[in-house]
Amino acid sequence: MLELAIHHRQGDFTLEADFALGEGLTALFGASGSGKTTLINIVAGLIRPEAGHVRFNGETWSDGSVFLPPHRRRIGYVFQEGRLFPHLTVVQNLRYGERLLPRTERREDLDRIASLLGIADLLARRPSHLSGGEKQRVALGRALMASPKLLLMDEPLSALDSGLKAQILPYIERIRDEFGVPILYVSHSVEEVARLATSLITFDKGRASAVGRPDEALATVMHASGDLPAGNFIDAEIAAHYPEDGLTEARSAAGPLLLRRTSVAIGTRVRVFVPVSDIVVATEQTAGLSALNRLSGHLVAVEDGHGTGVTLTVDCHGQLMVAEVTRRSLRQLELEPGKPVHLLFKTVSIASESLYRKTKG
Numbered sequence: 001m002l003e004l005a006i007h008h009r010q011g012d013f014t015l016e017a018d019f020a021l022g023e024g025l026t027a028l029f030g031a032s033g034s035g036k037t038t039l040i041n042i043v044a045g046l047i048r049p050e051a052g053h054v055r056f057n058g059e060t061w062s063d064g065s066v067f068l069p070p071h072r073r074r075i076g077y078v079f080q081e082g083r084l085f086p087h088l089t090v091v092q093n094l095r096y097g098e099r100l101l102p103r104t105e106r107r108e109d110l111d112r113i114a115s116l117l118g119i120a121d122l123l124a125r126r127p128s129h130l131s132g133g134e135k136q137r138v139a140l141g142r143a144l145m146a147s148p149k150l151l152l153m154d155e156p157l158s159a160l161d162s163g164l165k166a167q168i169l170p171y172i173e174r175i176r177d178e179f180g181v182p183i184l185y186v187s188h189s190v191e192e193v194a195r196l197a198t199s200l201i202t203f204d205k206g207r208a209s210a211v212g213r214p215d216e217a218l219a220t221v222m223h224a225s226g227d228l229p230a231g232n233f234i235d236a237e238i239a240a241h242y243p244e245d246g247l248t249e250a251r252s253a254a255g256p257l258l259l260r261r262t263s264v265a266i267g268t269r270v271r272v273f274v275p276v277s278d279i280v281v282a283t284e285q286t287a288g289l290s291a292l293n294r295l296s297g298h299l300v301a302v303e304d305g306h307g308t309g310v311t312l313t314v315d316c317h318g319q320l321m322v323a324e325v326t327r328r329s330l331r332q333l334e335l336e337p338g339k340p341v342h343l344l345f346k347t348v349s350i351a352s353e354s355l356y357r358k359t360k361g
């Protein structure tokens with residue numbers, strides 16, 4: 001668990017953060033200059049905050065009297081460009097990761113990491129003979145070889161084109177799911193964050209705040225940043241393909257979802273995006289409609305949007321969904337908190353479908 005309460009000024013800029021994080025991948029998301037890298041550097045021990053504390057698993061890394069240097073924090077750091085040592089081979093770069101560790105604390109096995117990252121055939125090469133994506137996988141491997149307790153990734157994919165990104169994302173997912181090491185991940189990419197984040201910290205002019213469940217919060221945050229239309233993310237798992245109908249079915253806590261046909265493998269965890277503009281609200285089960293998706297739940301909030309629309313929040317078996325109706329519909333359907341409703345929409349898509357599709361063939 002990373003616990004952080006800090007106040008730090010640099011020039012005209014002030015960073016304020018107060019949150020705690022557990023396992024999984026926490027995306028740090030915010031406009032340029034909002035303080036993401038400053039926060040990462042404070043956690044890494046590259047900047048000493050003016051006030052406050054940083055603790056990890058009960059150990060104080062930084063407070064008024066303690067300041068642990070970076071190498072005592074057991075952190076793996078992956079930068080935008082891999083920063084491999086050009087004169088060392090891949091295997092030497094990987095071994096470098098564990099060099100600073102006492103032998104007794106070297107937990108990671110080079111073969112396991114090389115095979116996890118698909119770099120076992122590259123071990124004898126030097127970085128100049130690797131593609132950008134291969135370099136970045138080696139950089140991930142080097143960070144893992146240090147048996148880190150925490151991984152920091154500052155825009156690790158931003159220098160790569162979308163094809164290479166798609167190749168590396170599944171490896172980052174495997175690290176997230178198989179290593180049990182918390183990851184702080186800085187990114188400007190809606191697609192990456194939508195696909196990877198299990199929790200989310202947003203940055204607004206130096207104010208860093210943890211938000212609720214990422215699938216629910218992501219849509220709001222990304223809409224506010226202008227990157228997405230208003231909508232809902234739903235965590236789901238690919239369950240079946242119906243090629244004859246051009247459909248794929250996914251399972252989610254809210255209920256089954258029918259997607260436009262994708263080639264993503266059954267069992268893959270995906271995040272689905274349902275735009276608010278696609279959702280029709282009904283108070284009764286209606287027959288004779290072409291909408292393939294129907295989620296049932298009850299209204300938990302009704303918020304007048306001051307325009308023509310009213311925003312509804314619906315709890316569908318624990319998944320909060322946002323929908324919009326006009327004031328007239330609100331009146332006619334007598335919508336109020338507690339009322340059971342059904343949300344109807346046509347087929348939907350995976351949030352970052354291009355990235356899933358390229359990786360799963």
Ligand SMILES: Nc1ncnc2c1ncn2[C@@H]1O[C@H](COP(=O)(O)OP(=O)(O)OP(=O)(O)O)[C@@H](O)[C@H]1O
Nearest residue numbers: 010011012013030031032033034035036037038039
């Ligand atoms: N050494 C410094 N002295 C004074 N101000 C600084 C220093 N380093 C960064 N800043 C300022 O602090 C603010 C936050 O910078 P930071 O690099 O953390 O933002 P960021 O969210 O990571 O941005 P980006 O997404 O562009 O990388 C910016 O306004 C920046 O100009």
